[in-house]
Amino acid sequence: MKTLVPKALQRGDTIGLISPSSHCSFPDRIQQAVSYLEKNGYRVKPSLHLNCIDTDPAIADEEKLQDLHGMFKDPTVRAIVCLRGGAGSYRLLKKIDYGLIAANPKILVGYSDITALSLAVFSKTGLISFSGPMLATELHGPTPYTEEHFWGMLTSPAYALSLRNHESHHVTCIREGRAEGQLIGGNLSVLSSMIGTPYLPRFRDTLLFLEDINEPAYRIDRMLSHLGNAGLLAESRGILFGQFGGEQENSGENIRLEKIFDYYCQHAHPDVPVMRGLSYGHISNLMTIPVGARYRMEVSVSAFSLRALEPVVLQ
Template structure:
């Protein structure tokens, strides 16, 4: 499928806000994020059901789909930012109007549970979208590195040509090398749950990036084994492990997780780089990654890491 590029953001543009996953129990964060976006010169349009709470999944799904479709249908809206992750986004996949999205390409950004929407949109429309900060989790009070990635990726066509890790995170090399391919990934729990569905894009030839949060090492092992057993790791040209934060994790658990990563590194494709430490996950310093963009990754034994798109991922 030919990649579909969204238009870059410019001051004065309208940003739509939706909550296709869980609601936020911190409504003040939504107000702070709106203020943050407005201070940067953007108009903000909350969806009709933003942060609405319904315990009936049928009602919740209907409202979430209405908001998603309304934002893509509205020609004044140039970008759609999700509220937060949580749960529920995967229930929407079979009812999304992908033709509507394909005919109205625009920036779409979120991560965690939003991985389901991100990958389904890519698989069914070819639209390059973005895995990155959300309203109630980062954009209410973003760190400088999160800000740099967010605004750089969404406003400058040249920014994606060189994507730098945040200084707070050190790259550890499991295997050095270089590779080119579509950058695909997101939350490991969500991605593994999409195997066997028409909503997971092909990982053959992909640079796969992964993260997760509050998951014990044995559960991460189980999900990676699901990817391996389903043949999803075999064709990957690179694996970029992000942050697998687990609160006050013990050193023994960290060591176990590293052994797990090495285990799957040995059983994945024998070409291309594998690393841990990507600035991606449920963390303060969060990079914004262009999902579906053709990228090049290069890793040297001394820990030098370079990642960049082969062409702009947005159009001016």
């Protein structure tokens, strides 16, 4: 399948807002994020059902699908940013009009539960999307690092040529090496639940990136075991573990997770590089990662680099 590359954002463009996962209990954050986007020179278009709450999943799904399809269909909208993660986006996958999305490729941004949407869209259309900051979680008050990666990735084809980790996130080389492939990944809990469905992209010749939050080490172990038993770790050409504890430090859990990551390195192909500590996850200093784009990773005990091999946005 041919990769679809969305057009870059330009000042004055319209950014659409949708909420395909959970609602936000702090509506002031939405307005703060809207003000932030407008202050940076963009028009903002909320979807009809943005942040609506309906306890009936059938009604909620129809509203979410209407908003998603409407934003891709709207010729004035150049990018779509999700409200937050949580739960619910995976219920939409069977009903999404992927032909509509393929015919109207544009920027789509979100992470966490939005992993299901990003992976399904890439699997079915080849459209590169962006696993990055959302309205109610980061964009109401982003850090300089998050800002730089978000705007750099969405507005400049040259920015993706080299991504740098935040200085507070130490990179640990689990296995040295260099590899090239399509960046596939996101939230581990969501991704592992998609195994066996037609919405998970093929893992052959991919660079697998993963993060999670509020999951004890034994659950991370179980999910990585699932990926290993399904043969997906062995198919990947490189593995990048992000942040799994959010901003909270738990030395006991961290040590257990380190051992788990080391263990599953052995389930990967023996020639692929593996690292942990990527600036990606439920953290304030958040890297924006283009899902489906071809990248080269290189890691050693003294260096780490992540560079795009093709444009992730077009001028």
